[in-house]
Amino acid sequence: MLKPAFSVRRLGQRYDRGEVDALVDRIIATAEHRSVGPDVTVDDLRNAAFGTPLLGAGYPTEEVDKFLADAERWLPGGPVAQDSGAAGTTVPGGRPAPQFSTVRLREGYATAEVDEFVERVLATVNGLPVSRPVTAAEIRRVQFSSVRLTEGYDIEDVDVFLDTAEAWLS
Template sequence: MLRPDFAVRRTGERYDRADVDAFVNRVLAATERGTPSGPELTRPELTRADVQNATFGRPFFGPGYAAEQVDDFLSQAVSWLPADEPPHRTAHKTTDHTTHRPEQSDPVQFEPPQFSPVRLRAAYDMDEVDDFVDRVMATVNRRPVDRPVTDRDVREVAFSVVRVREGYEIEQVDLFLDQAEDWLRHP
């Protein structure tokens, strides 16, 4: 089976290349009948549920693979894998919550962003951003929150700009807000 050749983007919906490459290696190793290539690969067991529930980092800056191409590949890969999980994985999941993968009906959990702090140049007030991001993450992850955030709230939010004290990199926060607006528009 040929390795997919995903387009690399600097903007738009994209996935972390290292995350995708590692997962694609697992998919290819699980579907090929020969020995997996590379010394670091052992014969991983992978199921349809693993592919359907795969998540990847989303870079704020820099290149990443085009998300729709990766998603299309994963949709095809589902049919190449067994439907049932190996018995040792099922037993392991019940005792170790760190390896829990969400079931089909579980909502996708979004990861909170990490912004670079800057000093002596224009930046967003850290406390204001942290408070708003906490509300956004609670809303998109369907956790209880006093004031759920809407996509309109994200579009209209205005943070104080600080110059002397430490603040968050403006461009990183703005990119996150674009992503958050998309999450809220397409739940």
């Protein structure tokens, strides 16, 4: 496995390069089954926190967050598919469950709220029984709680799915 080549920025949201590099080295060692200390777990990735350089360069937060989300699949015990309550809501020939990117240290949507709503959307469009079918108008009005410093779904990914789902129901 190759070490990621994060870009470097001097301004904006960025993480300390030394702290990120240390965790990345441990992730790669764990994925390759090389012992260089304690193995990294999925929980370690989800709870990772890095300092922000006061002055000087750092790695862009969005690049590091995306790498950490992808790295969950490489670790023992990592998810095989996106961990979503809506994952089993497809039927043969039906609309598939979306795969949302997760974010940790920037604003995202609360995963439980999104999962519940997506499950209702997929049940509605796939013709499955649902206690409250979703309408296009409800999709336009839906608002999810924002989260920071805890895992949430990438806002843009969810909004793109909602636009697509609204088109399905229009």
